[in-house]
Amino acid sequence: VRELVLLNHIYLANAQLDAATVVIPPGDDMGCVRIGSQEVLVTVDQIVDGVHFNLAATRLEKIARKAITRNLSDVAAMAAIPVAAVAAALLPRDLGQDRAEALFDAMRATANDYRCPLIGGDIGIYAGPLVLTVTIIARPGPVAPARRSGATPGQGIFVTGVLGGSLLTYQGHTHHLDFEPRLAVALRLAELLGETGIFRGAMIDLSDGLATDLGHICTASNVTAELWPHCLPISPALAGDRLPGAPGAWQHALTDGEDYELCFTAAVEAMEGLTSLEGVPVTHVGTILPPRSGPTISLKWPDGRVEPLTARGWEHHSS
């Protein structure tokens, strides 16, 4: 099964949805429906032992935390505010009662930390790997939800934090487990970029690597992009001799998955002089260009050389 082909097949049916109810159909970081006068956003994400974490090598609390924070990263990408969560778990028969309870305690604690209480769930016990599936519902922040489709030519491309090496452990920190979902940064951005109720730009969270996820913005917005590889904020986990024989760190920053940072586009003037928000670095890494034939994303080097981006981000789950 090829995930992207399946997703495109699914999105084809979006046109059938009733636009009066469905404010945001499948294909963004969250869907959104109208209930009475209230807009409600929803996202679901699952993590599986052997794919997204290694049960044998990871503290249960970290796994439980990731199940929640991965979804919160999607909430941040919409500049929305989490409201509540439900969690479904498939537990291997031999997990043990104490560990099962610790898992739920840690999911609940993480959810409470982000004021997103767990209000329901489902438990299955079976002969398979541990699976945690979390759904979060959210409400819009200060402006309408930020969409992938909001990019326009001339806008700058920005990323939060540092990129790449998310699976590596560096100074006791393993980013794909310990990352902080960028909820506060996103709400500040909504205030900065929001105008007459609308988020002036596009936003996505980086789960599959900047190259892939910026590609989603380009597709949804019908634009192309120029990235400046020498400007990418490189994770210290990628520094020095940690990757002997590996390609340049910038390639990792461009294609490694699970950064859980935000990529957004905005008028360059609106971001003038801003190098951080809420204590998180914000880096200008490229420019949105008009649609054109040829590659969706090109790389522009300091010497003026431009080349198409061919290496795509790590394709989540399909490896």
Added chain:
Amino acid sequence: VRELVLLNHIYLANAQLDAATVVIPPGDDMGCVRIGSQEVLVTVDQIVDGVHFNLAATRLEKIARKAITRNLSDVAAMAAIPVAAVAAALLPRDLGQDRAEALFDAMRATANDYRCPLIGGDIGIYAGPLVLTVTIIARPGPVAPARRSGATPGQGIFVTGVLGGSLLTYQGHTHHLDFEPRLAVALRLAELLGETGIFRGAMIDLSDGLATDLGHICTASNVTAELWPHCLPISPALAGDRLPGAPGAWQHALTDGEDYELCFTAAVEAMEGLTSLEGVPVTHVGTILPPRSGPTISLKWPDGRVEPLTARGWEHHSS
């Protein structure tokens, strides 16, 4: 891992939840939160190949349908109205593109049939059994959501439809795949039993068998119950020689899982003379009694004999 022990551990923490936001905490058929002035209900349920269906022996459309309708049965149990769904799927690597697309097409078609559009999802491809996890959000119906805690002594106990034998195929119908979630019946009940905005009774959907699920109502309501086994509406799938050597059909009706009917309690006068609602049989099968020491549920036979119910419903997933 024992599911009930784990659930009780989880519910212990409900007291910590902020009652201003969390209208219904974990432990009912759906949770409920307040967003602005709107109450929003949420439920999640997962089905797994080898536990809830047999991929090799079942049409994909039926599996996809069940993933949606199981959740809709929870919506019915709250007398709520479905609004939207999200679906997470873990697909075995060898499922094939066509079958993966057919699966999502069928989930979408079922969701649309019930005016509960799929607005998002997550896809994982892995070396494990097919898992479909569906979350549905809903809004309250004509009165506040029906709760498990609404039973009071003196009320009658009623069930919709017929019970037992859900896994058997009879005249081309396999109930656990083909059942109709009782959404319309539940809304009619809310009108019948609703008074000053409140559902006067308790309600639950029958997923683990009447004995177990009525037990949940008793626990949540702090009452006990007397059931009349000879009054249980028996599924025709259980009739005659289909179960040679099996215990009485009434025992199946009492303990078989996956009926996806409603069990509710109501003032007997309010239900006087009603034998069906929206074309679905409604049967009076017992009485709610005050709390007492001893068994939560007892069986009362026509000759006046009373015995404790010891056989419990089929414990979902743990077999």
